Amino acid sequence: MDPSLLLSNISRQITLTEEEASYFTSLLKTRTLDAGAYLLREGEVCRHQSFIVRGCMKTYQTDEEGSEHILDFLIEEWWADDLYSFLTATAATQTTRAIEETNLLQVSHSDLQLLYVRVPKFERFFRILFQNAYIAQKRHIHSLLSTTAEERYIRFCQLKPYAEERFSQKDIAAYLGVTRQFLSTLRKKLRQVNPD
Amino acid sequence: MDPSLLLSNISRQITLTEEEASYFTSLLKTRTLDAGAYLLREGEVCRHQSFIVRGCMKTYQTDEEGSEHILDFLIEEWWADDLYSFLTATAATQTTRAIEETNLLQVSHSDLQLLYVRVPKFERFFRILFQNAYIAQKRHIHSLLSTTAEERYIRFCQLKPYAEERFSQKDIAAYLGVTRQFLSTLRKKLRQVNPD
DNA sequence: CGTCTATTTGAATGTACTCAAAAGCGGTGG
DNA sequence: CCACCGCTTTTGAGTACATTCAAATAGACG
Numbered sequence: 001m002d003p004s005l006l007l008s009n010i011s012r013q014i015t016l017t018e019e020e021a022s023y024f025t026s027l028l029k030t031r032t033l034d035a036g037a038y039l040l041r042e043g044e045v046c047r048h049q050s051f052i053v054r055g056c057m058k059t060y061q062t063d064e065e066g067s068e069h070i071l072d073f074l075i076e077e078w079w080a081d082d083l084y085s086f087l088t089a090t091a092a093t094q095t096t097r098a099i100e101e102t103n104l105l106q107v108s109h110s111d112l113q114l115l116y117v118r119v120p121k122f123e124r125f126f127r128i129l130f131q132n133a134y135i136a137q138k139r140h141i142h143s144l145l146s147t148t149a150e151e152r153y154i155r156f157c158q159l160k161p162y163a164e165e166r167f168s169q170k171d172i173a174a175y176l177g178v179t180r181q182f183l184s185t186l187r188k189k190l191r192q193v194n195p196d
Numbered sequence: 197m198d199p200s201l202l203l204s205n206i207s208r209q210i211t212l213t214e215e216e217a218s219y220f221t222s223l224l225k226t227r228t229l230d231a232g233a234y235l236l237r238e239g240e241v242c243r244h245q246s247f248i249v250r251g252c253m254k255t256y257q258t259d260e261e262g263s264e265h266i267l268d269f270l271i272e273e274w275w276a277d278d279l280y281s282f283l284t285a286t287a288a289t290q291t292t293r294a295i296e297e298t299n300l301l302q303v304s305h306s307d308l309q310l311l312y313v314r315v316p317k318f319e320r321f322f323r324i325l326f327q328n329a330y331i332a333q334k335r336h337i338h339s340l341l342s343t344t345a346e347e348r349y350i351r352f353c354q355l356k357p358y359a360e361e362r363f364s365q366k367d368i369a370a371y372l373g374v375t376r377q378f379l380s381t382l383r384k385k386l387r388q389v390n391p392d
Numbered sequence: 393c394g395t396c397t398a399t400t401t402g403a404a405t406g407t408a409c410t411c412a413a414a415a416g417c418g419g420t421g422g
Numbered sequence: 423c424c425a426c427c428g429c430t431t432t433t434g435a436g437t438a439c440a441t442t443c444a445a446a447t448a449g450a451c452g
Contacts, residue, residue, distance in 0.1 A: 417430080419427085
């Protein structure tokens with residue numbers, strides 16, 4: 001699998017020499033998940049960081065009644081997996097699962113330790129990754145606190161224009177925190193107002 | 197101000213020699229905020245990490261209509277401030293403000309860089325701090341998605357038994373994501389069911 | 393074609409909000 | 423000490439937002 005997408009993603013934060021880049025590339029393992037396959041289940045320890053080359057995934061938690069609450073959707077050029085579990089080697093609190101067939105480039109935890117020693121600037125890269133995840137969560141909390149489902153849905157569609165065609169409404173509803181029935185009526189209402 | 201509370205807080209994650217501890221202590225500056233005073237306003241860059249020795253604070257964002265959405269309450273033995281702003285030197289997205297008169301021990305950003313060089317294990321300490329904040333946020337998102345205001349309120353009171361006496365209902369409502377009027381009726385209902 | 397799941401629709405209900413007004417409470421000045 | 427001010431909390435009526443339950447329809451897949 002071509003690592004150029006990943007290398008250009010990394011180059012947005014840190015600059016690598018050719019030698020460093022090829023060392024990094026040598027650590028990568030490719031993996032393909034069928035649609036519906038699990039990358040990580042709640043309770044397992046996350047041992048890899050996984051960069052999505054093609055495809056998309058969802059990461060969710062399940063409540064007592066068995067319903068899914070989606071924390072995030074992940075697409076090409078994003079990193080998947082439970083960062084906290086990865087860094088602390090504790091049980092993951094969320095499940096990550098492929099929505100479409102998904103191609104990944106993975107770095108194992110132990111290889112990453114080697115990488116940190118040989119190319120310390122990767123420490124910086126992964127720290128920034130974490131920080132961005134943290135900020136994104138903060139925005140998510142703010143939007144859950146301050147807006148109605150209708151506003152959240154509209155913003156969600158603007159923010160992720162690919163959402164409608166790649167994610168099921170059931171999943172979108174589980175992300176927005178509403179029932180799938182209510183999302184359906186919301187969509188109907190919005191179609192009548194603005195028929196695009 | 198006595199730094200022993202802070203040192204024992206740190207010793208839960210990393211072990212310091214006496215010399216390291218006294219070096220760290222020499223970097224600390226004390227600060228006292230009156231009730232209602234701001235520690236950090238949205239838009240400012242966060243230049244200190246602040247450990248709360250006594251008192252409590254709230255951290256919130258304000259929406260277009262001017263209403264506060266409280267992301268977290270902070271009390272003794274917690275670290276306040278916008279970690280993301282601090283680490284990236286970008287404008288804070290949230291405001292932090294004292295609820296009661298609050299005593300802080302502060303480390304500036306530049307002193308922290310010196311500390312990292314001289315006592316590298318502090319890197320680990322602040323990384324863990326960040327990770328815990330990240331996880332706490334995740335729990336918060338999950339609870340906003342999966343529970344009603346009533347359940348959230350009950351759990352909130354269990355999780356923060358000091359909340360009722362230290363925080364106003366207005367603020368608690370802004371944390372739970374409901375209006376203060378609705379929280380008031382919720383409380384009335386709960387009193388009738390279980391009059392404690 | 394049948395089966396399984398996702399989506400839509402509608403009715404009844406519950407949850408939470410808005411608006412408006414009253415009651416409570418701490419502080420301040422006369 | 424009391425009256426008044428500003429702020430928080432309580433209460434109620436009416437309304438909007440969102441859910442549950444039930445059933446119909448549409449799509450995907452073997």
